[in-house]
Structure formats: C-alpha cells, structure tokens
Amino acid sequence: MKKISTILILLMMLVSISSLAIADEAGEDGQEDIDSEIEKEIEIMNNSLGAEIRLLQLEKALLKNILKGEMAVQVLIGLEYNTTELVSILDDMKLLLEEVREANTSSNESVKIFVALKNESKNLTTQFREIIKDLLDDETLREIRQRIREMVSEQVQNLSKHIRNRIRQFNFNQLYRLYGIVGEANSSFVNDYFNGNITLNETKLQLCKTINQMTRERRFQIFSEIKSENLKRQIHAHDYIEHMNEKGKQKGNGKGQQ
Numbered sequence: 001m002k003k004i005s006t007i008l009i010l011l012m013m014l015v016s017i018s019s020l021a022i023a024d025e026a027g028e029d030g031q032e033d034i035d036s037e038i039e040k041e042i043e044i045m046n047n048s049l050g051a052e053i054r055l056l057q058l059e060k061a062l063l064k065n066i067l068k069g070e071m072a073v074q075v076l077i078g079l080e081y082n083t084t085e086l087v088s089i090l091d092d093m094k095l096l097l098e099e100v101r102e103a104n105t106s107s108n109e110s111v112k113i114f115v116a117l118k119n120e121s122k123n124l125t126t127q128f129r130e131i132i133k134d135l136l137d138d139e140t141l142r143e144i145r146q147r148i149r150e151m152v153s154e155q156v157q158n159l160s161k162h163i164r165n166r167i168r169q170f171n172f173n174q175l176y177r178l179y180g181i182v183g184e185a186n187s188s189f190v191n192d193y194f195n196g197n198i199t200l201n202e203t204k205l206q207l208c209k210t211i212n213q214m215t216r217e218r219r220f221q222i223f224s225e226i227k228s229e230n231l232k233r234q235i236h237a238h239d240y241i242e243h244m245n246e247k248g249k250q251k252g253n254g255k256g257q258q
Helices: 002-016 022-027 035-044 048-078 084-102 112-136 140-150 154-182 188-194 200-212 218-258
Strands: none
Touching: 035 048, 035 112, 035 218, 048 084, 048 112, 048 140, 048 154, 084 112, 154 188, 154 200, 154 218, 188 200, 200 218
C-alpha cells in the first residue's frame, strides 16, 4: 500500500510541475484542436511569469512562421508567381508580432490578450499555408520545407534561450511551492536544479523520496492538496474557454439577427 501511494504522489508531482517544453512549439503545425491546446496552455497563466512564458512562446512561433513565409515568398518570386497576397499576410503577421511583444504580462487581461493573439496568429498562418498549397506542387513544397529546416535564425535561437531561462525560473518557483506543501526545509535540490546541476525529474524524485519517508496519513494529505490545486487550475482554464466560446456564439447570433 505504501508503494502504491508513493507512486500516486509521484504521478501527481509530475503533473503539478506543468510540462512547458511541449508548449514551446505548441500549435505551430496546426494539428491540435485549438480549444484544447489553448486550455492546456493557459493553466499556468495565473501569474505574470506564466503569462510571460506563454507570450514568449507565441512570439517565437510567430517569428519562425514569418521567417519561413519570407523564404517561401522569395522562392515564389524566383518562379515568377504573384506574391502580393502572401506579402500582405506577412505584413499582418509582423504587426501581430509587435502586439505580442508589447503585451502586458502583469495585466489581469493577459489571458484574454494571449487567446486573442494566439487565434489571430493561427488564422494568418493557416491563410498563408492554404495559398501556398494552391500555388505550388508537392515536390516544390518539399524543397521549400527542406530549406526551412536548414535555416538558422539568431533571433529564434536567442528567444529559445530566453524561454528556457524563464521556464527554469517558473519551475524553480513551483518546486519551492511544493516544498512548502510538503513542509520540507531542505531545499538544496531546488537550488541545484536552478543552477543546472540536476534535472527537473531528479529534483522531483528527491522530493518524492522525502515524502515516502512520511506517515501514510501525511502522504495522502499532501496528495490531496496537490490534486486539489491541479483541479482548480484545470477547471479555471476550461471554464474560461467555455465562456469565450459562449460569447462568440452569442455575438454570431446577434449578427445573424441584424
């Protein structure tokens, strides 16, 4: 029973430290349902650092799409295609990029701002790709994609490094919060993680070992508290998306009645 309860706590610990790495490229290929994708992303936006991370990740995805788009346009110009519409979309994407960079991460409206900017970025990227597919055959598209994969951008690399640093700070804060829940005074492993001496999983494993030495009642108390916090965060994100969708439907119905 002790082993089972420890495994359960370990699983909850893994969930409680949000898996930010997957969101670094989230939605870039447009394959995931937009609502579930955004719902997952906004779970950590209950503080300014979480909001900053999400907006930085959006900035990176948008910047990469702009750079890819500019390369595609250059290829099309060489093939003597009319690129006026594509250039117009790229101009809109560049304006949107500035909006993302200027967004206030400390604002109470940061989630609303992020969702609006994310959706607009998604729409512009989709428009661009649909036009490209109509203009080029599969072989030419493959050649462009290969060139894009080989492309190195210093701007994107610098953004990636900055995002990794902010994620480390976010996880550092989350680990301290978990140590507070556990009531463990020795947080040297958290500092080791922040300084890059051990991995995030190693840090969480050490915390789980500490929990494993506690009484069965205390382990389940910790488990319940972590589970409750996770559920609150998930429910809040889900309710926000539901509310936004409902407002969108009402607006659409209103237009139809005019």
